[in-house]
Amino acid sequence: MTDGILKQIAQYRAEISSFQPADAADVEEYRIKFLGSKGIVKSLFAEMKSVPPERRKEFGLILNEFKQLAESRYLSFQELAVADKSAEQVSEDLSLPAEPHRLGARHPISLVRKRIVSVFERIGFSIAEGPEIEDDWHNFSALNMTADHPARDMQDTFYISQHPDWVLRTHTSSVQVRAMEQQALPIRIICPGRVYRNETISARAHCFFHQVEGLYIDKDVSFADLKQTLYYFTREMFGEDIRIRFRPSYFPFTEPSAEMDISCLICGGEGCNVCKHTGWVEILGCGMTHPRLLENCGIDSHAYTGFAFGMGIERITMLKYQIRDLRMFSENDVRFLQQFEGL
Numbered sequence: 001m002t003d004g005i006l007k008q009i010a011q012y013r014a015e016i017s018s019f020q021p022a023d024a025a026d027v028e029e030y031r032i033k034f035l036g037s038k039g040i041v042k043s044l045f046a047e048m049k050s051v052p053p054e055r056r057k058e059f060g061l062i063l064n065e066f067k068q069l070a071e072s073r074y075l076s077f078q079e080l081a082v083a084d085k086s087a088e089q090v091s092e093d094l095s096l097p098a099e100p101h102r103l104g105a106r107h108p109i110s111l112v113r114k115r116i117v118s119v120f121e122r123i124g125f126s127i128a129e130g131p132e133i134e135d136d137w138h139n140f141s142a143l144n145m146t147a148d149h150p151a152r153d154m155q156d157t158f159y160i161s162q163h164p165d166w167v168l169r170t171h172t173s174s175v176q177v178r179a180m181e182q183q184a185l186p187i188r189i190i191c192p193g194r195v196y197r198n199e200t201i202s203a204r205a206h207c208f209f210h211q212v213e214g215l216y217i218d219k220d221v222s223f224a225d226l227k228q229t230l231y232y233f234t235r236e237m238f239g240e241d242i243r244i245r246f247r248p249s250y251f252p253f254t255e256p257s258a259e260m261d262i263s264c265l266i267c268g269g270e271g272c273n274v275c276k277h278t279g280w281v282e283i284l285g286c287g288m289t290h291p292r293l294l295e296n297c298g299i300d301s302h303a304y305t306g307f308a309f310g311m312g313i314e315r316i317t318m319l320k321y322q323i324r325d326l327r328m329f330s331e332n333d334v335r336f337l338q339q340f341e342g343l
């Protein structure tokens with residue numbers, strides 16, 4: 001009986017020694033067969049009680065050796081499997097191209113706003129900001145647009161129904177008023193920001209858009225300073241070859257007022273659809289700060305003068321990148337936005 005078991009163990013040893021698992025399933029099958037709770041090792045130990053006492057020591061030694069062999073083989077199969085797996089992973093990593101990190105793109109409005117601001121920062125303008133929900137005083141009255149002033153009709157305004165004195169600001173001029181009320185003179189600021197008008201949305205108009213306004217107040221500021229500042233800006237923004245012209249205009253908060261045109265970027269002044277065959281496109285409004293506006297904000301209009309200008313960022317962006325429809329800026333179409341990657 002005992003010799004039969006020993007013979008059996010010798011066969012198992014041979015089987016274990018020649019066993020070569022092909023995959024993890026084979027290894028698991030091996031574990032269940034030899035080391036499982038109903039496996040061969042367990043059942044051989046159960047045979048111990050049928051071994052005569054004088055042979056138990058010999059039998060026990062052989063059985064223990066067999067158990068160790070079965071276990072050590074199992075451990076080596078496991079290590080091989082782990083090594084195989086990690087070798088696979090390493091070769092996978094090395095053969096594949098690196099996972100690309102997509103950085104995205106700046107929105108064209110942000111690109112142009114940043115550019116405009118940096119041009120003015122170089123000549124000493126600093127950024128000023130204000131609230132997008134404004135009171136009547138800062139958005140209209142202080143800017144020479146009293147309640148009955150017809151100029152209010154030039155801007156279709158969103159009013160806040162819960163508070164009759166509040167509006168969504170229709171221009172960033174309100175930031176100029178706040179700066180004049182609060183800052184020490186001289187003032188040299190640039191005010192970029194979002195503004196709101198109750199307009200029908202179309203290719204050329206939207207209910208919100210972005211402006212950059214500038215304000216310079218000091219002693220002896222003249223219209224020549226205004227023109228030179230805007231000449232400098234236009235050349236920096238659009239290049240040395242650009243031509244500009246001023247046309248007389250009207251704004252309630254400046255006197256005299258002008259609108260500034262640049263030579264058409266598309267046709268170079270020859271005439272095309274964009275410039276309506278005039279060779280010129282309007283890009284901003286400007287003028288000398290109205291004396292009453294200075295007085296409204298507590299500045300002595302006999303001692304100080306100033307100039308202000310304002311432009312729509314959308315308009316400049318459309319000209320610069322030849323975008324025909326204003327609505328594309330807020331549609332979030334990635335095909336549109338991807339074209340600005342790397343700029």
Ligand SMILES: [Zn+2]
Pocket residue numbers: 264265266267268269270271272273274275276277279280
């Ligand atoms: Zn043109």
